[in-house]
Amino acid sequence: MLSAIVSPTKWLSKRNRVILCFILALFRLCHLQRKAFGFLRRGERKISLAMESTLKEMRNGDCVLDMNNSKCVGGGVEDIYGEDRATEDQLISPWSFSVASGYSLLRDPRFNKGLAFTEVERDTHYLRGLLPPVVLSQELQEKRLMHNLRQYQVPLQRYMAMMDLQERNERLFYKLLIDNVEELLPVVYTPTVGEACQKYGSIFRRPQGLYISLKEKGRILEVLKNWPTRHIEVIVVTDGERILGLGDLGCQGMGIPVGKLSLYTALGGVRPSVCLPVTIDVGTNNKKLLEDEFYIGLRQRRATGQEYAELLDEFMSAVKQNYGEKVLVQFEDFANHNAFELLAKYGTTHLVFNDDIQGTASVVLAGLISSLTILGGTLADHTFLFLGAGEAGTGIAELIALQISKQTNAPLEEARKKIWLVDSKGLIVSSRKESLQHFKKPWAHEHEPVKELLDAVKAIKPTVLIGTSGVGKTFTKEVIEAMSSFNKKPLILALSNPTSQSECTAEEAYTWSEGRAMFASGSPFDPVEYNGKVFVPGQANNAYIFPGFGLGIIMSGTIRVHDDLLLAASEALASQVTEENYAKGLIYPPFSNIRKISANIAAKVAAKAYELGLATRLPRPEDLVAYAESCMYTPVYRQYR
Numbered sequence: 236m237l238s239a240i241v242s243p244t245k246w247l248s249k250r251n252r253v254i255l256c257f258i259l260a261l262f263r264l265c266h267l268q269r270k271a272f273g274f275l276r277r278g279e280r281k282i283s284l285a286m287e288s289t290l291k292e293m294r295n296g297d298c299v300l301d302m303n304n305s306k307c308v309g310g311g312v313e314d315i316y317g318e319d320r321a322t323e324d325q326l327i328s329p330w331s332f333s334v335a336s337g338y339s340l341l342r343d344p345r346f347n348k349g350l351a352f353t354e355v356e357r358d359t360h361y362l363r364g365l366l367p368p369v370v371l372s373q374e375l376q377e378k379r380l381m382h383n384l385r386q387y388q389v390p391l392q393r394y395m396a397m398m399d400l401q402e403r404n405e406r407l408f409y410k411l412l413i414d415n416v417e418e419l420l421p422v423v424y425t426p427t428v429g430e431a432c433q434k435y436g437s438i439f440r441r442p443q444g445l446y447i448s449l450k451e452k453g454r455i456l457e458v459l460k461n462w463p464t465r466h467i468e469v470i471v472v473t474d475g476e477r478i479l480g481l482g483d484l485g486c487q488g489m490g491i492p493v494g495k496l497s498l499y500t501a502l503g504g505v506r507p508s509v510c511l512p513v514t515i516d517v518g519t520n521n522k523k524l525l526e527d528e529f530y531i532g533l534r535q536r537r538a539t540g541q542e543y544a545e546l547l548d549e550f551m552s553a554v555k556q557n558y559g560e561k562v563l564v565q566f567e568d569f570a571n572h573n574a575f576e577l578l579a580k581y582g583t584t585h586l587v588f589n590d591d592i593q594g595t596a597s598v599v600l601a602g603l604i605s606s607l608t609i610l611g612g613t614l615a616d617h618t619f620l621f622l623g624a625g626e627a628g629t630g631i632a633e634l635i636a637l638q639i640s641k642q643t644n645a646p647l648e649e650a651r652k653k654i655w656l657v658d659s660k661g662l663i664v665s666s667r668k669e670s671l672q673h674f675k676k677p678w679a680h681e682h683e684p685v686k687e688l689l690d691a692v693k694a695i696k697p698t699v700l701i702g703t704s705g706v707g708k709t710f711t712k713e714v715i716e717a718m719s720s721f722n723k724k725p726l727i728l729a730l731s732n733p734t735s736q737s738e739c740t741a742e743e744a745y746t747w748s749e750g751r752a753m754f755a756s757g758s759p760f761d762p763v764e765y766n767g768k769v770f771v772p773g774q775a776n777n778a779y780i781f782p783g784f785g786l787g788i789i790m791s792g793t794i795r796v797h798d799d800l801l802l803a804a805s806e807a808l809a810s811q812v813t814e815e816n817y818a819k820g821l822i823y824p825p826f827s828n829i830r831k832i833s834a835n836i837a838a839k840v841a842a843k844a845y846e847l848g849l850a851t852r853l854p855r856p857e858d859l860v861a862y863a864e865s866c867m868y869t870p871v872y873r874q875y876r
């Protein structure tokens with residue numbers, strides 16, 4: 236109780252903090268005397284520890300309150316909970332409402348270290364007997380867990396094992412994910428997260444984020460306050476209507492915000508305590524789920540129109556009221572009939588980012604910029620054809636056009652003419668303009684109607700083919716052969732997720748192009764051997780961008796997302812591709828370097844934000860890469876006093 240009252244106190248004025256500090260110091264003096272006489276019993280020890288740590292935290296109080304204080308390392312992203320990597324050698328208290336100890340310490344994923352608790356910690360924190368005698372290093376724990384994970388043949392079992400670990404020992408979870416990123420990304424993210432969402436009702440164990448349903452209408456602010464941490468910097472929110480290419484999964488879409496935020500931490504170094512996954516449940520139109528006895532969401536058809544808009548509006552207002560102006564809200568896997576509108580509506584009042592529209596655009600543009608090293612020419616020399624004209628397709632198209640327009644000084648309308656899109660009704664052409672959704676209209680160029688993709692490929696003769704349809708197997712042998720007939724090196728990007736929805740496989744792209752295609756896909760494929768040569772496919776996924784992009788925004792206190800920040804992120808990512816990567820035909824750097832890549836993206840994004848006057852954390856740090864790195868969370872265990 237006392238520790239709850241005296242925990243780091245942002246709400247106190249500086250003068251009152253000094254007074255409180257003084258009172259606590261006196262109180263501690265008395266307390267130490269009693270301690271010396273051996274009066275202190277176990278319950279009191281909690282209070283003693285709380286006071287010690289509070290005094291220390293209050294002595295360092297300016298760290299929390301003044302991020303420019305040079306004593307406070309990694310000042311960009313507020314270290315409210317004392318998780319900074321840069322202070323690893325400094326002892327901290329495992330704060331909960333009281334100092335966690337004994338059994339409750341082992342059950343708290345934020346502080347649990349399992350068998351890695353040292354002998355001293357076992358004594359100090361009442362753990363004797365609760366653990367077997369052996370003390371393991373974190374490295375050995377990691378080795379053991381990776382060994383166990385590899386025993387599972389079924390990807391969903393690996394996913395569940397990772398989720399269990401996250402709920403048991405957060406730092407170990409992140410250590411595994413960071414150290415084995417290429418192996419574990421497909422487990423916690425696409426493709427396995429797709430299957431996990433489909434079966435979320437059956438595998439549900441403990442809530443991992445906030446569920447805000449129509450039932451909570453009118454009290455969303457209250458619901459936000461139920462979340463255990465008060466200081467939040469990133470929210471990933473979905474309404475579950477377009478989960479990857481799997482369609483409407485309703486409330487079970489929660490796996491996506493949870494997965495995306497674990498990448499914010501592992502790939503971008505944003506500490507887990509400031510991340511909040513949210514699922515807005517307005518029902519589902521998925522008949523199978525509505526009839527599934529294990530379905531965890533509202534059993535009704537989706538609310539639309541005013542009812543939907545009001546719930547979203549209440550959520551966005553509550554977020555701003557509870558977490559302030561600078562919380563980054565990432566919209567994820569909304570259906571396009573809501574996604575564009577939400578982005579436009581809240582883009583001027585909130586710090587919002589749509590990963591499917593903007594993050595995807597930035598990652599694809601990066602791949603295109605880097606592919607020019609192999610293909611030659613400029614972006615404006617290429618012709619682009621998309622299968623799929625929704626969020627991802629038109630989002631990417633718009634950013635390519637913007638970049639071409641900036642590079643050539645041509646008007647945006649002129650730059651758009653290099654880009655063609657096909658939707659479920661065929662090529663988007665001017666004769667269809669009246670009936671098109673607003674986000675497709677800018678792409679309705681003069682051309683006769685074309686129904687099939689193959690015919691569009693033959694008519695437009697693109698140098699780059701991009702799949703954003705959410706429909707698997709749509710890049711057929713004939714399509715890839717046609718692309719290869721007029722391109723020496725056709726660039727094929729099959730972006731749809733998960734693997735089952737990929738427009739073609741890596742093997743198909745390489746085989747049907749007789750080894751000439753440059754290929755990347757949304758979900759990963761293994762290397763392919765063709766004609767004695769090994770081809771390594773790249774992964775064109777927004778996971779390259781959003782973690783570093785978000786870090787850049789947060790560490791600079793940027794208040795709005797601007798297209799130029801997306802362009803900066805693209806250029807930063809493209810510049811990370813090495814000669815060695817190009818030699819393998821890769822247009823993206825490997826994920827094994829992602830932390831370094833994210834720091835570079837964050838630095839470039841922040842630099843652009845400072846240049847545009849959007850950054851509020853002043854003064855601007857001189858070396859933004861070093862600053863980004865100093866802000867990044869690392870999962871090594873802390874020593875408990």
Ligand SMILES: NC(=O)C1=CN([C@@H]2O[C@H](COP(=O)(O)OP(=O)(O)OC[C@H]3O[C@@H](n4cnc5c(N)ncnc54)[C@H](OP(=O)(O)O)[C@@H]3O)[C@@H](O)[C@H]2O)C=CC1
Nearest residue numbers: 479480623624625626627658659704705731732757776777
């Ligand atoms: N790799 C990555 O980083 C990312 C990948 N994606 C993936 O991209 C896919 C699409 O996402 P998103 O753009 O948000 O989805 P949308 O629903 O917004 O868009 C899908 C588009 O595909 C079109 N389409 C559907 N079926 C066909 C078909 N058989 N032939 C031609 N066009 C078709 C739709 O046409 P119509 O408009 O006529 O209905 C629509 O234009 C998903 O699988 C998603 O996982 C998304 C974001 C990032």
Ligand SMILES: CC(=O)C(=O)O
Nearest residue numbers: 479568591732776777
């Ligand atoms: C990767 C991603 O965001 C998607 O497929 O929706």
Ligand SMILES: [Mg+2]
Nearest residue numbers: 567568590591
């Ligand atoms: Mg998405």
